[in-house]
Amino acid sequence: MREKQDILSLSLEEIQQAVQELGQPHYRAQQILQWLHRGIKSFDDMTDLPKAFRELLAERFYIVKLQMLDKRTSSAGDATKYLFLLQDRNIIESVVMRYKYGNSLCLSTQVGCRMGCKFCASTIGGLVRNLSAGEMLAQVIEVNKDLEKGGERKVGNIVLMGIGEPLDNYDNTVKFIKMMHYPMGLNMSYRRITLSTCGLVPKMMDLAEEGLPITLSISLHAPNDELRKLIMPVASAYSIDEILKASRYYFKKTGRRVTFEYALISDLNDRERDAIELARRLKGFPCHVNIIPLNNVRGLGYKRSSQATVERFVSLLKSQGIAVTKRRELGLDIEGACGQLRRSYLERVETRQDER
Ligand code: SF4
Helix, strand or coil: CCCCEEHHHCCHHHHHHHHHHCCCCCCHHHHHHHHHHHCCCCHHHCCCCCHHHHHHHHHHEECCCCEEEEEEECCCCCEEEEEEECCCCCEEEEEEEEECCEEEEECCCEEECCCCCCCCHHHCCCEEEECCHHHHHHHHHHHHHHHHHCCCCCEEEEEECCCCCHHHHHHHHHHHHHHHCCCCCCCCCHHHEEEEECCCHHHHHHHHHHCCCCEEEEECCCCCHHHHHHHCHHHHCCCHHHHHHHHHHHHHHHCCCEEEEEEEECCCCCCHHHHHHHHHHHCCCCEEEEEEECCCCCCCCCCECCHHHHHHHHHHHHHCCCCEEECCCCCHHHCCCCCHHHHHHHHHHHHHHHHC
16 A cells, blocks of 8 residues: 655645646645645645545545644743654754744754754754655744744744754755745745755755745854864865855855854854954855854853953954844743754653663
């Protein structure tokens, strides 16, 4: 017997194909997609489809589900972190960040990550597996439902900056982004989507070729390759020069200026000469620098820079003509950095198992 397929991971074209194979008219695909992206959990509830067709769909497909394991809102109320259990018992997290302009959702694209950045909790257990496009979409759907329940606005922006390297799961990530844009679905403008990468150059070039006007955000975190190699193993594969070249190409293809993320780590990349070197490399480049005070992660041994150092770094970049902002810190008391809540959940489970 044919194995059931996750229908939430299917594109409109793939649903159309399935509808045709099942002998139904073309417009049924749009009806199905509308129900799915609204968050329906069962084919039985697709009330405008003939009953026999719903049964056929249920024989052939399933709808991927996420179970909310935990939800924590910061004391300031500006961020909520969700811990979700996947159907194969893996765990991921998603974070809602509340801004004046609306709610942003930072979501996961993989279970774990194999990039090995030294300051990141998500990579501690390595990569477990890629998420499907449906599992990414399900994070948006579940969080929207929860926000609506609390009388809040739905997710207005998506940031692919949670657990995982989105470009290491390229096909599913691009498929998800296109799905978010369906007018009969969640209808999100591409401009409201940001993809963050540690700098996988060939995939950045592929993404540029897609021509999607999403914001590309690159985790740079160092002004030169030597320093970058100390904290990001990916720097041994791709140099900053190659990243800048790919970023220029991305700008040329999409018209979107890229963002460079720079997490300030005490006594490592936060010196005056680092700011000057960074400014020299980025001068004249259509970009924006986002300074992030590092979130301290237990056991990783890096410390965040002092407030005064952060301010000095930002003003040095500004004085060199670089467009720079300091990211507002949200959810510090809910283990807000990517992978931290999942990590502490897994540690708690491991401790309980050891105690048995
Ligand atoms: S920072 Fe991003 S790319 Fe680096 S290990 Fe963490 S999740 Fe992976």
